[in-house]
Amino acid sequence: MRTGAQALVDSLVKAGTEVLFGYPGGAVLDIFNCLPESPMKFILGRHEQGCAHMADGYARATGRPGVCLVTSGPGATNVVTGLATANIDGVPMVVITGQVGLSLIGTDAFQEADTSGITRAITKHNFLVHSADEIPEIVAQAFYIATHGKPGPVVIDIPKNCQQALTAAEYPERVSLRAYHPEHAPNPNDLAKFARLVNEAKRPVIYAGGGVITSGAAADLAALARKAEIPVATTLMGLGSFDEHDNLSLRMAGMHGTAAANWAIHKADCIIALGVRFSDRVTGNIKLYAPEAKIIHVDCDPSSINKNVKVELGICADIKDVLTTVGSRIKRNTHPEWLAEIAKWKKSRPMSYKPMHEGVIMPQAVIEAVDKATHGEALVVTDVGQHQMWAAQYFRHNTPRNFLSSGGMGTMGFGIPAAIGAGLAQPGKKVVCFVGDGGAQMTFEEVVCAVEHKVPATFIIINNNCLGMVRQWQQLFYKQRYAGSILSVRGRLEMEHLEQDLDYDYLPDFMLLAKAHGAEAYRVIDPAKLDDTIAKAIDSGKTSVVEVIVEPRANVYPMIPGGKPVTEMIFE
């Protein structure tokens, strides 16, 4: 016999957990009491939201579930943002929350919250444990659910009395779920149609999303693209699924995607959509999306097919299975005229930017400096906003799981903790986290975790004194009324052309903040020192913070304004 808490810890280990992220509290003390003897490495975050994003970053970098343990009430409500972030991007996670004893549930007990009620709509599934005997089985089921079908986060809410009760229950040999069978084999007729549509296409485009990376199908995708000579556009989540140095790469499509990717999709007669969900950030005006194309959509989630766009052929199956099975039926082919047309678009509208003021660093140059310093081999993690789009646009992505970003939820505060999780998962990798001055102030406390566990991540704060993406929309669509988007008084003076003496230079002073957290600190203002400073920080092998003061008026282009078609793309 062992306690429910011990059964939980043993079950997590059985399920393959090597790293556990978490934060203690009254309702999980019995579980924490079992951790010193456990082989799992425990990482103490500094805020439960940070713990959740770390587990998320760990999962995105490896494909294995990120595991997180927090207490009841505020512990559970603080992981809500992390759960929603992982859920929409299909990231496997198992989150254990403590709960007040079963007899206290519903009494407004201390630190009681209805965790299963709160998390129901933002998790793939959740469990409320009713007895210690259920714990090993539920843990096994949670890991199965998190990793099969479209991955996602699963919450296990465990009342304190179930942690303390004794149980003889053992971890099951195999998982049986009566109603959940998410694996679908592709139908042979559909595969034949897939091959026919691709073989007949004159202007085909592959449009690859995060599902390709989840399925481990990047090599199969490249084989298909090369065999039939089909250009490849990706979504934000699909960056890294196809090498952007390849001539067939169109790079990213969507609101801030390349002109070539968006025009190719607009003019295509066949779109092979793999592991995408046709987000509104990619399609723009859905009625005018890809007007000439027959769309083939392969995804493991049946509810994503025909959800946003109507498709010619929907295949609900694993992408790797489909591509390996269909491969031999795809004709070796060339599309010289189509590629020549695309080459023209690539040449006439490359990703480019111009300096705006003498001696002021352009934010895009910071991304290029990292690409150069790491020879394209960095594991890039971003926060959310303008810098996220520049990181997508100006880094040449080439490897799956090397670009981690909160795509669907757009969660500011994701970057710093996710980078730490990724760094712990991939110790040999050079982890570079791009974050804005806004997002950096949301989860900066987690930098101490990186220092404590010697994660050699480089946090690059692209500081433009404002919430750049919000400011950009206000400039373009709200008559330059910058309400709430200017972060520092210094930025406000500049944006509103005011003059006033300030008794400080930076607010906050990220150098002081970085040093207070034990990290190496660098500030770059001079464009001439950018490359060297970034290379020095990355090569130092230490946790470092590099603050780059950049042009505050820089905007992300090209841009297709929300709800507009490709033809209304703006370039400056």
Add this chain to the structure above:
Amino acid sequence: MKQEIYRFNCFVENRPGVLARIVGLISGRGYNIQALNVGPTEDGTVSKMKIDVLCSDESVVEQIKHQLLNQVNVIEVTSRKR
């Protein structure tokens, strides 16, 4: 837009929280439930839910069906126009 009532018949595992999950899924996406009936089947571990929902077209019906089937505790879903 013209809307019509569709009936979803769902067989689900008889467990706490399943009803809340199904109802939350439908209402959380902005669809209004017109009628709801839940009861046991001969197999006591399975419940049957009859849910009437106002839908604008068949693609919405298919969407709801797929999303219901994606739920871990949902065994079977059928739908028809009322």
